[in-house]
Amino acid sequence: MPEKIDFSKVSFLIVDKSPPTARLIRDILHVLGVTAIRIADTVERARKMLRRDPVDVIITEHHLGEESGLALIEWVRTAPDSLDRMTPIIMLTANSEEDYVVRARDIGVTEFLAKPFNVEGLYRRLVAVIARPRAFVNADGYFGPDRRRRQVPYTGPDRRRSDD
Amino acid sequence: MAKRAQIIPPRADLKKKAVNLSKGFDMRLTPEVVRKLEEVVHKSRDTFTADIAEKLVTMRRLLTESRPEPERQRDLVAQIYDASLEIKGAGGTIGYDLLSQIGKSLNDFVTGLTALDARQQRAVGLHVDALYAVLANRITGRGGIIENAIVEAFGEARRKLRPEADEDGRAGDDDREA
Numbered sequence: 001m002p003e004k005i006d007f008s009k010v011s012f013l014i015v016d017k018s019p020p021t022a023r024l025i026r027d028i029l030h031v032l033g034v035t036a037i038r039i040a041d042t043v044e045r046a047r048k049m050l051r052r053d054p055v056d057v058i059i060t061e062h063h064l065g066e067e068s069g070l071a072l073i074e075w076v077r078t079a080p081d082s083l084d085r086m087t088p089i090i091m092l093t094a095n096s097e098e099d100y101v102v103r104a105r106d107i108g109v110t111e112f113l114a115k116p117f118n119v120e121g122l123y124r125r126l127v128a129v130i131a132r133p134r135a136f137v138n139a140d141g142y143f144g145p146d147r148r149r150r151q152v153p154y155t156g157p158d159r160r161r162s163d164d
Numbered sequence: 165m166a167k168r169a170q171i172i173p174p175r176a177d178l179k180k181k182a183v184n185l186s187k188g189f190d191m192r193l194t195p196e197v198v199r200k201l202e203e204v205v206h207k208s209r210d211t212f213t214a215d216i217a218e219k220l221v222t223m224r225r226l227l228t229e230s231r232p233e234p235e236r237q238r239d240l241v242a243q244i245y246d247a248s249l250e251i252k253g254a255g256g257t258i259g260y261d262l263l264s265q266i267g268k269s270l271n272d273f274v275t276g277l278t279a280l281d282a283r284q285q286r287a288v289g290l291h292v293d294a295l296y297a298v299l300a301n302r303i304t305g306r307g308g309i310i311e312n313a314i315v316e317a318f319g320e321a322r323r324k325l326r327p328e329a330d331e332d333g334r335a336g337d338d339d340r341e342a
Contacts, residue, residue, distance in 0.1 A: 006188035009181045018250050020215045024208045024257070031200055032189060056178050063249055086175055094253030094271075116256025116264050119201035123193050131183050131191060133176065139169035146171070 005130055011036035015046045015060040015072060016092075021115075025059060025092070028119060032126075043067035047075055054083040057129055062093035062100055069093065070107050077108040077143045085143065086136055088129035092117060108144025110134065209258045216254060216263065217299060219247040223292050227285060237279035244288060245274050251295065262298050262307040262315070266291055269318040273326055287321050294318070 012029055014037065016022040022039045029037055038055065040046035043064055050058075058076065062069040073089055076082050088110040093100065096114030104112055111125040134145040182188070189197060223244055230240050248271040255263025270291040273284075280288060294314055297303075303311065 001185045003183050003185060003191055004188035005191065006182050006184055008188075010178065018215075018254070020208060020211045021250075021254065021257075023211070024205065027204045027208065028201055031204055056181075063246070086172075088178070094249045115253030116261070118257070119198060119205060120193055123201070127191055130178055133174035133179055135174050136172035137169050138172060 003131065005127060007032040007034045007126075010034060010057060010130060011055040012038070013046060013049060013055040013058045014039045015041070015043070015058065015064065015069065017041045017061065017064055021061075025122075028122065032123075043069070043072045043075075046072055050076070050083065050087075051081060054087060056087070057126070058087055058089045059092050060089060062091060062095040062104065070103060073104065073107050073109055073144075088133070090125045090129060092122070092125075105147055106142070108142070110145050205258060212254050212258045213260075213299060216251055216295070219251060220292055220296055220299070223247055223288075227289055227292070230280070230285065234279065241274050241277050241280060245271065248274065248291075259304045260298065261305055262303055262311050263295060265306070265315050266294050266298065266318065269315060269322065270295075273318075273322050276328070277326075284325055287318075287325055290321075291318060 007029070012034055014022050014025050016025070016039075019041075022041070026037050026039060036055070038049055040049055041064075044067065046058075046060070049055075058072070060069040060072055064072075069091055073091075076087055076089060077085050089108070090111045090113060091104045091109045092113045092115060094115040101112050110129050113121050113125050136144065137146050193201075226240050226243055230236065248267050251267030252264050252271050253267075255261065255265075255267055257264075270288065273287060273291065274280075277284070298307070298311075306312070
């Protein structure tokens with residue numbers, strides 16, 4: 001029997017300063033059966049909400065005013081007062097050029113989706129973060145999802161310095 | 165010495181909570197669900213177009229009232245950057261791909277600027293006029309030959325008036341993955 005996703009069990013935080021966009025994402029999630037949805041228009045408000053009560057999934061824009069979506073990701077992943085450092089984060093943004101994608105990836109975003117977006121693209125990201133969770137990496141200067149998308153078997157010797 | 169990377173296995177709690185064999189949505193969207201979701205997007209179209217129209221009015225007013233003082237110029241460019249980025253993101257989402265294309269062109273044009281000279285201000289004004297025309301004539305999709313020629317002309321204007329912006333390689337962005 002094929003697997004299904006019961007979105008009614010999943011809580012979301014949408015961070016976007018454009019009210020029509022935040023409402024559209026909220027309405028899409030409602031159709032999927034989500035009932036626990038909070039909306040913040042700044043990073044500061046998002047942090048306040050998350051300090052009180054963490055959510056299962058965060059959907060954030062990059063361009064949010066004084067502080068960007070990257071600041072939110074960094075806070076979730078590294079701050080001592082972040083209640084869940086492994087929260088899946090989808091960046092849904094009109095800042096979609098390659099350098100933005102790379103910076104988001106290197107700060108610990110889970111999925112990235114460019115605006116303008118379509119419902120299939122958003123749904124695929126939701127399925128990915130809920131049904132296909134990724135391993136996390138804790139290393140010098142990085143805490144976040146494993147950035148390797150493809151696992152390529154390597155049979156040669158381990159040549160990293162720390163193994164000398 | 166560098167710390168060895170620690171791999172933390174995928175966390176299963178969210179999957180356990182939401183994924184099951186009986187209740188909810190298929191992993192792959194069915195045509196029926198796509199239709200329902202697209203209906204939601206379609207219903208939001210009026211709200212988005214009203215919002216975009218408001219942004220165009222604001223940009224037009226800002227251009228008319230612009231002053232040469234550096235602080236006022238910085239503010240002008242920042243507001244145009246914000247509005248154009250939102251139009252770029254919203255247009256195609258509600259079926260107005262051409263709005264997104266022109267919004268992106270305007271956003272690329274002002275990115276990195278802190279002031280607009282007279283020629284740059286005219287170019288921004290032409291972008292705003294084109295966005296108005298698309299909205300007023302309800303040109304959905306990518307438009308036709310004339311519309312594409314306009315988008316190309318904006319690209320040419322950017323290369324002439326903002327040569328450094330194109331060197332940054334800001335062209336091209338699709339459904340990117342991190």
